[in-house]
Amino acid sequence: MILGLWLDLPVWLIFTTLAGVFAAATGLFVLLSNLRWTRPAVLFVGTGVIPAYFTAISVLLALLTGFVANDAWERQRQAARVVQNERSNLLAVHDLSLATVSDMREIRTALVAYADALITDEWPKMTDGLSSLEAGAALGRLMAVAADPKHDVAGQSAHALLLDAVMNLRTARGERLGLSDAQGDQSKWLTLMVLAGLTLVSIGLVHLERPMAQVTTLTLFSVAMVTTLGVIALHERPFDGPMAMSPTPIERAKAVMLEGRG
Numbered sequence: 001m002i003l004g005l006w007l008d009l010p011v012w013l014i015f016t017t018l019a020g021v022f023a024a025a026t027g028l029f030v031l032l033s034n035l036r037w038t039r040p041a042v043l044f045v046g047t048g049v050i051p052a053y054f055t056a057i058s059v060l061l062a063l064l065t066g067f068v069a070n071d072a073w074e075r076q077r078q079a080a081r082v083v084q085n086e087r088s089n090l091l092a093v094h095d096l097s098l099a100t101v102s103d104m105r106e107i108r109t110a111l112v113a114y115a116d117a118l119i120t121d122e123w124p125k126m127t128d129g130l131s132s133l134e135a136g137a138a139l140g141r142l143m144a145v146a147a148d149p150k151h152d153v154a155g156q157s158a159h160a161l162l163l164d165a166v167m168n169l170r171t172a173r174g175e176r177l178g179l180s181d182a183q184g185d186q187s188k189w190l191t192l193m194v195l196a197g198l199t200l201v202s203i204g205l206v207h208l209e210r211p212m213a214q215v216t217t218l219t220l221f222s223v224a225m226v227t228t229l230g231v232i233a234l235h236e237r238p239f240d241g242p243m244a245m246s247p248t249p250i251e252r253a254k255a256v257m258l259e260g261r262g
Helices: 002-007 011-034 039-046 051-099 105-126 133-146 149-154 156-181 186-206 211-234 248-260
Strands: none
Touching: 002 011, 002 186, 011 039, 011 186, 011 211, 051 105, 051 156, 051 186, 051 211, 051 248, 105 133, 105 156, 105 248, 133 156, 186 211
């Protein structure tokens, strides 16, 4: 729930929230390390600690950050491929309907109606991980019209290609809805933040004897983590958030179909 709310924020607020969390953690640790009544306890815990002891934590943080980043980018790439695949199959159905000698105007009308339902109804609903009943019904009508045996007069091979393109549209829609419905795994982000916090503490403990060096290293680490996690968050959900994928490819395909519809 918290992750979903955070990912819905504007870009500047996503980074600001992260910066606030790391600034608060850094400030709290620096205060605990240098205030008169808490410094002895921190020194007791951290004295004798050397950087090599915390290598494992930093390695785990790096590995998990790479895993989360790769997962986010892969979903983004898959979403882009699926949308382009939908666009290609929309145009394929349209071109096949024009290339045959029989009258397939009914198919082109159903195809435009389906594209319109995707743009106006389904795309806004995907931000909540939902699908459109209107788009589903439009796709069903398109499949029914395309499967009509009367189109066999255009040739069985042409009709088979047409049906394949329509079925590819159905498959692409299912993949796109699957990507939009995939909720972010909050456990990986929680683990990432815990490891980042432990790494921050380890850096602070290593520099207990040098307050200025402690502040500098903690600040640099915090800036690096805010930048990295913020960029990953922008790509976490391909059809939602501040960098959600737009239906522009579908809109362009619809424009081509409207220009060539006869």
